[in-house]
Amino acid sequence: MKKSNPDEGHEHSTGAPSVLLFLLLLALVAKDPAHAGAVDLGVRGGPPGAGGPLNGLTADETTFFNDGSARFLEVESVTGGKNNGLGPRFNSNQCASCHSQPAIGGTSPASNPLISVATLSGAKNVVPWFIVPTGPIREARFVLGPKPKHAPDGSVHDLFVITGRSDAVGCNIAQESFLPAGNALTGKGGSPNIIFRIPTPTFGAGLIESIQDSTILTNMALNPRAKSALGIAGRPNRHLSGNVNRSGNDGTITRFGWKAQNKSLLLFSGEAYNVEMGVTNQLFPQERDETPSCLFNPTPEDAVNFTPAAPANTAVLSDIEAFSVFMRLLAPPSPAPDTPSTVNGRAVFDQVGCMHCHTPTLTTGTAINSGSSTSTSAALSNQPANLYSDLLVHHMGKGLADGITQGGAGPDEFRTAPLWGVGQRAFFLHDGRTNDLLQAIAAHRSPGSEANSVIRRFESLKARLQQDLINFLRSL
Numbered sequence: 001m002k003k004s005n006p007d008e009g010h011e012h013s014t015g016a017p018s019v020l021l022f023l024l025l026l027a028l029v030a031k032d033p034a035h036a037g038a039v040d041l042g043v044r045g046g047p048p049g050a051g052g053p054l055n056g057l058t059a060d061e062t063t064f065f066n067d068g069s070a071r072f073l074e075v076e077s078v079t080g081g082k083n084n085g086l087g088p089r090f091n092s093n094q095c096a097s098c099h100s101q102p103a104i105g106g107t108s109p110a111s112n113p114l115i116s117v118a119t120l121s122g123a124k125n126v127v128p129w130f131i132v133p134t135g136p137i138r139e140a141r142f143v144l145g146p147k148p149k150h151a152p153d154g155s156v157h158d159l160f161v162i163t164g165r166s167d168a169v170g171c172n173i174a175q176e177s178f179l180p181a182g183n184a185l186t187g188k189g190g191s192p193n194i195i196f197r198i199p200t201p202t203f204g205a206g207l208i209e210s211i212q213d214s215t216i217l218t219n220m221a222l223n224p225r226a227k228s229a230l231g232i233a234g235r236p237n238r239h240l241s242g243n244v245n246r247s248g249n250d251g252t253i254t255r256f257g258w259k260a261q262n263k264s265l266l267l268f269s270g271e272a273y274n275v276e277m278g279v280t281n282q283l284f285p286q287e288r289d290e291t292p293s294c295l296f297n298p299t300p301e302d303a304v305n306f307t308p309a310a311p312a313n314t315a316v317l318s319d320i321e322a323f324s325v326f327m328r329l330l331a332p333p334s335p336a337p338d339t340p341s342t343v344n345g346r347a348v349f350d351q352v353g354c355m356h357c358h359t360p361t362l363t364t365g366t367a368i369n370s371g372s373s374t375s376t377s378a379a380l381s382n383q384p385a386n387l388y389s390d391l392l393v394h395h396m397g398k399g400l401a402d403g404i405t406q407g408g409a410g411p412d413e414f415r416t417a418p419l420w421g422v423g424q425r426a427f428f429l430h431d432g433r434t435n436d437l438l439q440a441i442a443a444h445r446s447p448g449s450e451a452n453s454v455i456r457r458f459e460s461l462k463a464r465l466q467q468d469l470i471n472f473l474r475s476l
């Protein structure tokens, strides 16, 4: 059967008119979005593929997961409330306020909760310029300390103070200044001394915690020729002993946070409780600001509760232990079903070399959860963690460098960001500078980045293949 060919009609035309027609067609093709380049259509719709517990929990594990989830949602007051300890300085009043997209435990939601937290209960905080209604939640670190010494700082400077709140009468400390202001969405052009970090999601965090160091090192040693040809090195964030900056350390590989700076979920919970919310605890027992008029509670404000033993007695745990249990037992995000485009995109991801850093799978060791020092957690043990990260830190070049050193991770080094759940993320990269995956990929390329060769390969792909890769990422 002869198919009718719509182009046949032009075959008879020759000479100048056909050249003109060809040029006209070229112009049309360039304007047509389907040909102009790949696009990221944004957060994948449909139900959140995250937020529930791991499969196969025991009844006790489920009880503790639910208790931890409830505490993760608790809103802190300074005094006189159901949960006390907020401040003197803080970024927010609830773990879940920053970890909520697309479900509790996740990351920054599309609509910023910090705007209302700033003035809750009569507080007079000014909302810093980089916190806007449709922008990411950000915490701020200062690269250098105050003049004239200008010594390296690197620590988190909380956005807000409890001054003015009805539950903090008498406290009168001043809020930090974050000026001069820059572009509120990209952060560009503001004070060069301030860098930003957005929340990382905690789905599947117990699987990450249960990966043995030897697994990370074995994976690091894979494909040495291909990696060095592409300029990819990477090293585990091993803390050396004897450095005052590296407290509580045993020389094993740290893995949580944008610079893989923290060892465990318990450590991160303790740090976050004090740094983000000002709630002292048994890992971090002192207030970060000890202005006497702003100290309302004995410290630590969170501690183990000596309650009588009972089966599945969740009350005995301190909050930081309960938060850790919740995050440890959170299931990883479940990806969307394959389509021909996402299947192809996965192959492209491997071919251009993204997978040399974003390792698709690392397998967990045999892990104890809680409740027994001898029985293993089936849900955490010997499980494939499809995290798309090697858990190593890499030099990412001038464009991404934030000038902060944390443990062994230097000014331009970052942990390969795990990509599971990226399909339902609203903001990308450590400072949340973009909501577009194509821009996140492009930002990998700058002088000094280990990813330069891989990104050049990506950029030389046909638009259709780039689109398949983006569709694959949005399926995760």
Ligand code: HEC
Binding pocket: 091, 092, 093, 094, 095, 096, 097, 098, 099, 137, 138, 139, 197, 198, 199, 200, 201, 202, 205, 255, 256, 257, 258, 259, 265, 268, 269, 272, 273, 276, 277, 323, 324, 327
């Ligand atoms: C004001 C917002 C905010 C609040 C409140 C907050 N976090 Fe976070 N969280 C962050 C940011 C920002 C990061 C990334 C920090 C970094 O790596 O520099 C993070 C990272 C984490 C991580 C690391 C996950 C990973 O794999 O990298 C854990 C775990 C975590 N937070 C737990 C908690 C817990 C538990 C609480 C409540 C006690 C809490 N967070 C409260 C902003 C917040």
Ligand code: HEC
Binding pocket: 232, 258, 352, 353, 354, 355, 356, 357, 358, 394, 396, 400, 414, 415, 416, 417, 418, 419, 422, 427, 428, 429, 430, 431, 437, 440, 441, 444, 450, 451, 454, 455, 458, 469, 473
């Ligand atoms: C040299 C190692 C390396 C290579 C190669 C690499 N990445 Fe990354 N990727 C990283 C690091 C490190 C980050 C975190 C950077 C930051 O936030 O400053 C990251 C972040 C990302 C993010 C943002 C995730 C988030 O949580 O915000 C995406 C998306 C991403 N990479 C996709 C890709 C794709 C697609 C490729 C291949 C075209 C690729 N990467 C190649 C190391 C790498």
